[in-house]
Every structure is written in structure tokens, then in C-alpha cells.
Amino acid sequence: xxxxxxxxxxxxxxxxxxxxxxxxxxxxxxxxxxxxxxxxxxxxxxxxxxxxxxxxxxxxxxxxxxxxxxxxxxxxxxxxxxxxxxxxxxxxxxxxxxxxxxxxxxxxxxxxxxxxxxxxxxxxxxxxxxxxxxxxxxxxxxxxxxxxxxxxxxxxxxxxxxxxxxxxxxxxxxxxxxxxxxxxxxxxxxxxxxxxxxxxxxxxxxxxxxxxxxxxxxxxxxxxxxxxxxxxxxxxxxxxxxxxxxxxxxxxxxxxxxxxxxxxxxxxxxxxxxxxxxxxxxxxxxxxxxxxxxxxxxxxxxxxxxxxxxxxxxxxxxxxxxxxxxxxxxxxxxxxxxxxxxxxxxxxxxxxxxxxxxxxxxxxxxxxxxxxxxxxxxxxxxxxxxxxxxxxxxxxxxxxxxxxxxxxxxxxxxxxxxxxxxxxxxxxxxxxxxxxxxxxxxxxxxxxxxxxxxxxxxxxxxxxxxxxxxxxxxxxxxxxxxxxxxxxxxxxxxxxxxxxxxxxxxxxxxxxxxxxxxxxxxxxxxxxxxxxxxxxxxxxxxxxxxxxxxxxxxxxxxxxxxxxxxxxxxxxxxxxxxxxxxxxxxxxxxxxxxxxxxxxxxxxxxxxxxxx
Numbered sequence: 001x002x003x004x005x006x007x008x009x010x011x012x013x014x015x016x017x018x019x020x021x022x023x024x025x026x027x028x029x030x031x032x033x034x035x036x037x038x039x040x041x042x043x044x045x046x047x048x049x050x051x052x053x054x055x056x057x058x059x060x061x062x063x064x065x066x067x068x069x070x071x072x073x074x075x076x077x078x079x080x081x082x083x084x085x086x087x088x089x090x091x092x093x094x095x096x097x098x099x100x101x102x103x104x105x106x107x108x109x110x111x112x113x114x115x116x117x118x119x120x121x122x123x124x125x126x127x128x129x130x131x132x133x134x135x136x137x138x139x140x141x142x143x144x145x146x147x148x149x150x151x152x153x154x155x156x157x158x159x160x161x162x163x164x165x166x167x168x169x170x171x172x173x174x175x176x177x178x179x180x181x182x183x184x185x186x187x188x189x190x191x192x193x194x195x196x197x198x199x200x201x202x203x204x205x206x207x208x209x210x211x212x213x214x215x216x217x218x219x220x221x222x223x224x225x226x227x228x229x230x231x232x233x234x235x236x237x238x239x240x241x242x243x244x245x246x247x248x249x250x251x252x253x254x255x256x257x258x259x260x261x262x263x264x265x266x267x268x269x270x271x272x273x274x275x276x277x278x279x280x281x282x283x284x285x286x287x288x289x290x291x292x293x294x295x296x297x298x299x300x301x302x303x304x305x306x307x308x309x310x311x312x313x314x315x316x317x318x319x320x321x322x323x324x325x326x327x328x329x330x331x332x333x334x335x336x337x338x339x340x341x342x343x344x345x346x347x348x349x350x351x352x353x354x355x356x357x358x359x360x361x362x363x364x365x366x367x368x369x370x371x372x373x374x375x376x377x378x379x380x381x382x383x384x385x386x387x388x389x390x391x392x393x394x395x396x397x398x399x400x401x402x403x404x405x406x407x408x409x410x411x412x413x414x415x416x417x418x419x420x421x422x423x424x425x426x427x428x429x430x431x432x433x434x435x436x437x438x439x440x441x442x443x444x445x446x447x448x449x450x451x452x453x454x455x456x457x458x459x460x461x462x463x464x465x466x467x468x469x470x471x472x473x474x475x476x477x478x479x480x481x482x483x484x485x486x487x488x489x490x491x492x493x494x495x496x497x498x499x500x501x502x503x504x505x506x507x508x509x510x511x512x513x514x515x516x517x518x519x520x521x522x523x524x525x526x527x528x529x530x531x532x533x534x535x536x537x538x539x540x541x542x543x544x545x546x547x548x549x550x551x552x553x554x555x556x557x558x559x560x561x562x563x564x565x566x567x568x569x570x571x572x573x574x575x576x577x578x579x580x581x582x583x584x585x586x587x588x589x590x591x592x593x594x595x596x597x598x599x600x601x602x603x604x605x606x607x608x609x610x611x612x
Contacts, residue, residue, distance in 0.1 A: 021050020125582025307507030
């Protein structure tokens with residue numbers, strides 16, 4: 001077995017589900033799976049590629065000495081197991097495939113695949129994570145994690161049917177039926193908090209770490225009630241938009257900033273996607289009277305972040321945009337894949353295997369990644385050119401002089417960069433193998449001792465080279481992380497200095513693009529990976545985001561509700577890429593941020609007020 005998840009005893013045999021499938025052998029292509037382990041991966045995207053169930057004989061007398069276990073390949077992320085009341089059938093939830101596999105315990109073979117999403121033709125996005133039979137064995141309850149719903153299955157092996165959905169809480173992860181009360185009880189992995197009262201005035205303030213598990217106590221619905229529950233669940237999922245996202249491109253459409261359908265023309269040929277770190281809206285832009293901010297919660301206001309304030313004033317101020325994740329481990333998944341897997345959600349129990357933000361050791365994990373892939377996988381598959389600066393990259397640095405010993409600290413990096421001394425070698429390696437051909441290895445992602453102005457300089461250097469060549473990638477992804485800060489760590493800049501560094505680097509990147517030959521055809525989108533390090537008066541998930549281009553509306557507040565999936569959906573529509581899963585397919589594109597009348601005025605970065 002490998003990455004085992006659940007165990008069922010059936011007679012004198014144990015059925016074991018394996019999240020990562022078969023144990024890799026010498027010929028297997030593998031990727032990291034946390035704490036030094038590896039798992040089989042596919043050869044293109046390098047994402048976990050198997051799930052399985054192992055049947056282990058427990059009675060040596062009946063099975064014979066040394067009887068070998070039998071392994072059955074199922075769908076991806078084989079997880080929860082359920083045994084039918086007559087003990088004939090074992091059902092395994094394949095969270096990464098949106099399916100259930102039904103195993104006949106007599107033949108030890110799969111006899112049926114049951115889809116838990118509404119149609120096999122739908123995109124990935126149900127993620128069945130927990131199972132339970134009713135006492136009759138005729139109804140199977142299935143927790144569809146990313147649909148926030150329980151699916152009711154009429155269980156008839158070979159001809160089982162999805163009856164409907166019951167909405168419950170945030171990522172249901174366990175379920176128990178109660179026959180006496182004709183009910184079922186669902187444990188939801190997460191739940192929202194009412195916030196905490198502020199000391200100054202008692203008004204609530206929110207942080208993304210205010211999450212708690214929750215319980216849903218649900219009477220088993222009648223057929224009529226189930227139809228209504230299903231309607232509500234599908235409405236919550238924005239399911240009708242899934243059909244809209246699949247509509248074919250129309251011929252003869254004029255170029256728009258954000259096309260209405262995939263494949264219709266855009267005025268943009270290039271997208272620069274910038275991922276920053278850990279700030280709420282109020283924490284940075286709460287002092288802007290134009291938006292829905294709270295100055296009392298503003299820690300890094302205009303004095304610290306003059307460029308972000310200027311961008312929000314000159315282009316659009318987004319005051320109703322949200323991160324989908326809580327912290328960096330799931331935040332970088334949401335920012336790059338528009339979904340969080342069952343493995344990722346269950347990792348919140350202390351992150352025992354990995355913290356998969358793609359930044360360093362034990363921070364890469366092929367099981368945590370969406371089976372539907374990353375935005376860069378879509379770009380590559382769509383024939384788009386790609387360049388990645390620091391995102392899902394691991395930092396490697398050393399003194400160029402081998403005789404020089406000791407750790408390299410912030411001032412060493414800063415002085416080496418400012419003085420152009422060339423004493424330190426700074427490079428990165430891909431955290432996921434699919435990025436190797438596209439990674440700018442002369443810059444880095446995570447390392448708070450390396451200033452963001454260094455990262456900006458590396459991008460701008462390549463931008464000038466692209467200008468000379470007359471070609472700029474369709475999609476550039478930039479990790480700009482120093483607004484995370486090092487807190488009050490000795491020997492590091494103050495939090496204000498690191499946020500100011502991040503702000504200046506962001507402004508320098510925007511100015512360089514806006515003064516380049518590519519400006520008329522480039523859209524810059526930026527957002528935080530998560531909002532965990534701040535407070536907000538609206539939601540712990542509300543964050544700062546920026547839309548910057550010649551076609552962006554000027555001096556406008558946009559209060560349309562967006563989140564990270566909206567940015568990814570907008571990138572897909574601009575570049576003509578199909579959605580990856582149900583969540584980006586049904587996200588709200590950022591149409592309201594754009595106009596058809598361009599303003600090619602370049603952006604002028606402003607200097608920092610806080611010493612770096």
C-alpha cells in the first residue's frame with residue numbers, strides 16, 4: 001500500500017485505500033509526496049496519477065503462507081471506504097476523479113463506476129470524500145467536498161443512480177446516518193467565524209484563521225424535498241454557468257479586453273500574473289476613502305504602499321475581492337489551480353505530510369495538486385508561451401567565493417544587489433518538474449532575505465531582452481512575496497520596510513511594462529495568495545487585487561464580488577484557454593474592470609517613503 005487512507009475488515013481480509021495508488025517501483029516516474037516520500041505521477045504535469053485499493057489476506061491458514069495482497073487500480077485519490085450492510089460490496093471514493101468504484105467482495109473486482117458529479121461530461125469538481133450506507137443498503141450518502149453538498153445515490157450495483165444533492169457546510173468530510181431519527185449527520189471540515197469584537201468599538205473584525213469545523217444535522221429528505229435541496233445546491237454551485245462556460249466561440253466577434261467566450265479574440269496578447277503574500281484589503285487600502293475600507297485596521301497605508309495606492313486610484317480600486325484560501329499552503333493552490341483538493345483540505349490537521357506552497361523542502365507534494373492541473377498546464381497545452389519567475393520555485397544561494405563561509409543575511413543580499421558586487425549566486429530550481437523549461441532560474445520566489453526589488457530587476461532585465469527580440473510570453477507568472485515580511489525577526493528589515501520593498505518592486509514592474517512596446521497588448525493582474533496576516537472589517541478573506549492595462553477603466557471603484565478564481569477565469573478568457581475545473585468555469589470574469597476605449601498613458605512608479 002502507499003499513502004494509505006482507510007481500512008475496512010471484510011471477513012478475513014482487509015481492504016485498504018491508497019490515496020497515491022501503488023507503491024512506486026524502479027521504473028516509475030515519481031514526484032514528491034511530503035516528508036521524503038514519493039508517489040507515481042503523470043509524465044506531463046507531474047501530478048499524482050493513481051489511486052488504488054489493496055486487499056490483504058489476514059488468515060494465513062485459509063489463504064496459504066505468504067499469500068500476496070491483491071491491488072486494484074481505482075480512480076485518483078482513492079480515499080473513504082464503505083461496506084454495504086450485506087457485506088457484499090465495498091465502495092471507494094475517488095476524490096480526484098469525481099467517482100466511486102464498487103468492488104464485489106466475491107470476485108474482488110470493480111463492477112461499477114458511479115459519477116458523483118451531475119454529468120460525466122462536467123469538469124472536475126465534486127471530490128467525493130466520505131461515504132455511508134443507510135441500513136437498507138439501497139441509499140448511499142456521499143460527501144461531495146468541493147460542492148459543499150451530500151449526494152444521495154440509489155445503490156444498485158451495475159445500475160446505480162445519482163438521485164440529488166443536499167447542501168451542507170464547507171467541505172463535508174465525514175458522514176454518519178441515524179436510522180432511528182431518519183437523519184444523517186455531516187462533519188464539515190471548515191466553517192466561518194462571526195469574527196471577534198474590536199476593542200475600540202465592539203464592531204467585528206475578521207481574519208482567515210478564524211475557521212472552525214461545523215456539523216450539519218439533516219433529516220433524510222422526501223423525493224419532493226430532495227428536488228428542492230438539489231435546486232439550492234446547484235444554485236450555490238452556480239451550476240448553470242458551467243454550461244455557459246462550455247459555449248463555443250462565435251465567428252466574427254470584435255476583439256474585447258475580456259472575451260465573453262473562450263476562443264473569441266482579445267485585445268490582449270500577454271498577461272502578467274503577479275502573486276503577492278498574505279494581506280487583507282483593510283490592512284493595505286483601508287485608508288482609501290473611495291472604497292469600503294476601515295482606516296483603523298490599516299497597517300500599511302499610503303505612506304508604506306504609495307504605488308499600490310496610486311495604482312488603485314489611477315486604474316480600478318477593487319474593494320470586494322477575496323482570496324479563496326486561508327494560508328499559503330492552500331493559497332498557492334487556489335491562486336494557480338482554482339481549487340483545493342481533498343488531500344489539501346485534510347492537511348489542515350497540522351500539515352503532517354507537507355505544507356505544499358511550492359517554495360521549499362516539504363513544501364512540494366504531488367498529491368496536493370489538483371488532478372485538473374495548474375494554469376501553466378493549460379497554457380502549455382493551449383500552445384501559449386510561458387515564463388515563470390519564482391512561483392513554485394525553490395531558492396538556492398551561495399557565496400561565489402568558496403572560501404567565504406557563514407550564512408548569507410539580508411544586508412548581504414541587499415548590498416550585493418544595490419552595489420552590483422556579484423558576490424552571491426542566486427538561483428532557483430522548479431518545485432514541480434513541469435515548470436523546468438519555463439522557469440527563470442536567475443530569480444527566486446520565497447526567501448524573505450532577498451529583496452523584492454531584486455526580483456523586479458530580474459524581470460525587467462528579461463523584459464528588455466524580449467523587446468529586442470520582439471516577442472513577449474503570452475503568460476508570465478511572478479512571485480513577489482516580501483509583503484509577507486519577516487515579522488520582528490532579528491537581523492531582518494522591519495515589516496514596514498519589507499512591505500515598502502514589495503510596493504516599490506510592484507511599481508517598478510508596472511512602470512517597465514507600461515513603457516514597453518508590449519503595453520498596448522498586455523494586461524497585469526495581481527492578488528495575494530492568502531490574507532492570513534491581517535484583519536478586515538468585511539471578511540478575513542477580503543484582499544487587495546489589481547487590474548492594470550491600457551484598457552482598464554481609470555479612476556473607478558469596482559465593487560463587483562471577485563475572488564482568485566475570477567482572476568484565473570479572466571486569464572483563460574484573454575488567452576483562449578478552457579477552464580480547468582468547475583470552480584474557475586463558474587467564476588465571475590472581471591468584465592467590469594475594463595473599457596473598450598484604451599488609455600495608453602504609462603504608469604510612473606513613485607519612490608519608497610520607508611527606507612528599505
